[in-house]
Amino acid sequence: MNLTKYIIIPAVAVALTMGSCGNKLDIEPVDNISSEIALSTPADINNALIGAYTVIANGALYGNNLVLLPDIYASPGYVNWTGTFSTFRDISNQNIIATNEDVTRTWTNAYKAINIANTVLESLDIITDEAQKAEIEGKALFIRGIMYFELVRLYGLPYETGNASTNLGVPITTKAVKKLDDIIKGITRNTVAETYTQAENDLLASISNLGDLPGDLAAAQGMLARLYLQQGKYDKARDLANTIIESGDYDLATNLETPFRTPNSSEGVFEIQQSEQSNAGSSNDGLATFYSSYTNATGGKVGRGDVSIIPAFYNSYATTDKRRTQMIYEGNGAKTGLFTRKWYNYFDNIPVVRLTELYLTRAECNSRLRTSTGDSPLNDINKLRTRAGIDALSSVTLADILTERDKELAFEGYKIHDLKRTKRNVGTYAYNADELVFPIPYREISVNPALKQNEGYGQ
Numbered sequence: 001m002n003l004t005k006y007i008i009i010p011a012v013a014v015a016l017t018m019g020s021c022g023n024k025l026d027i028e029p030v031d032n033i034s035s036e037i038a039l040s041t042p043a044d045i046n047n048a049l050i051g052a053y054t055v056i057a058n059g060a061l062y063g064n065n066l067v068l069l070p071d072i073y074a075s076p077g078y079v080n081w082t083g084t085f086s087t088f089r090d091i092s093n094q095n096i097i098a099t100n101e102d103v104t105r106t107w108t109n110a111y112k113a114i115n116i117a118n119t120v121l122e123s124l125d126i127i128t129d130e131a132q133k134a135e136i137e138g139k140a141l142f143i144r145g146i147m148y149f150e151l152v153r154l155y156g157l158p159y160e161t162g163n164a165s166t167n168l169g170v171p172i173t174t175k176a177v178k179k180l181d182d183i184i185k186g187i188t189r190n191t192v193a194e195t196y197t198q199a200e201n202d203l204l205a206s207i208s209n210l211g212d213l214p215g216d217l218a219a220a221q222g223m224l225a226r227l228y229l230q231q232g233k234y235d236k237a238r239d240l241a242n243t244i245i246e247s248g249d250y251d252l253a254t255n256l257e258t259p260f261r262t263p264n265s266s267e268g269v270f271e272i273q274q275s276e277q278s279n280a281g282s283s284n285d286g287l288a289t290f291y292s293s294y295t296n297a298t299g300g301k302v303g304r305g306d307v308s309i310i311p312a313f314y315n316s317y318a319t320t321d322k323r324r325t326q327m328i329y330e331g332n333g334a335k336t337g338l339f340t341r342k343w344y345n346y347f348d349n350i351p352v353v354r355l356t357e358l359y360l361t362r363a364e365c366n367s368r369l370r371t372s373t374g375d376s377p378l379n380d381i382n383k384l385r386t387r388a389g390i391d392a393l394s395s396v397t398l399a400d401i402l403t404e405r406d407k408e409l410a411f412e413g414y415k416i417h418d419l420k421r422t423k424r425n426v427g428t429y430a431y432n433a434d435e436l437v438f439p440i441p442y443r444e445i446s447v448n449p450a451l452k453q454n455e456g457y458g459q
Helices: 042-057 065-073 086-092 101-122 130-155 192-209 214-231 234-246 287-291 355-369 377-387 398-408 415-421 442-447
Strands: 006-008 079-081 268-273 307-309 328-332 336-340 350-354
Touching: 042 101, 042 130, 065 079, 065 086, 065 101, 065 130, 065 287, 065 307, 065 415, 079 086, 086 101, 101 130, 101 442, 130 192, 130 214, 192 214, 214 234, 214 268, 214 350, 214 355, 214 415, 234 355, 268 355, 307 336, 350 355, 355 377, 355 398, 377 398, 398 415
Parallel strands: 006 268
Antiparallel strands: 079 307, 268 350, 328 336
């Protein structure tokens, strides 16, 4: 099963892992950890790994928050939050407190996934089949690596040479917590640089283990390319993006909606596969819940319509651009306004990495480095513009590429991260303002005073 390339949300999942794991991997609250938690067979380990994928697919992570929060955090001139959930409203207003429940649940679930990955990695000696061991190790490292990457981007200041080695990132733990004695008391935050290095090393090791699994390999390469781009390591980001593009395993979909409706589309490098029975939410969670607002064929209203598109951003698209005419619509459901069709149905596909991002990454890096690895920046950008039904450019600047990226990847959770790495303001805030960094959750600080709080949030 190509678990790394795509994640199928199980019909029945508990907070941390699949029910089929039994009591083998119930990561309980800190004050109630079983004295003995162990994985004793390869099947146990595989089920635990599936459990880790279940966690990262839920609403706290890629099923909602890792897309929604970066979007609404970058709301000025982009999107409006009009919902009643105060946790999301405060993020949209860049006015967050350390007890914000969505800041907390994102942190908590990311560390749940990391802990399961650590548990799997510590149990690998049970597996005697070397190919199976390499695959499971690669997938566990993939999970741990991408979780540290997501955490440091949200809870740490932007990666900048000279500051990354002193600015605080997030705590790194590579030891599984399976009983009370495993808890590291007084753990402190690692630096931004150290957290990025941990994520990078995990993804590099994952790639090394997944070489015989092309789909899984590309997912790890795609996330590592994103990490390198965030760091400004343009040669490495370019080369990884080019490797996936040149593999011939992926093609741009003709229909812009396809990657969001069809599992395993030609464009999907790493995706969360949902279904009508199993999805991140259809009431108070999940992407369609917050992004959609329309009346369906039977007269039912789909979505809360809490995230609408600001007209100025909508008008930045050419009037003939299919990303405007086909992927944005006038809402007639719970609310009126402009809404994206990317997150349209509760059971839609969630592409975390798709081919369009890799073309944009290659184009940007080639432009910055004045190279043409794979193809020229102009040709890469025109490939996307041609698909969107707008005129090709005769020349392209870095600003053109960043504008194209903003439009092509809109509403997919890239916005705040792209603004930070390119040092663009978010409304009236500078890219590295304290207000644009999540607080360390209060519940973490309260039980571990050694965790230093981010500036602006007290201790």
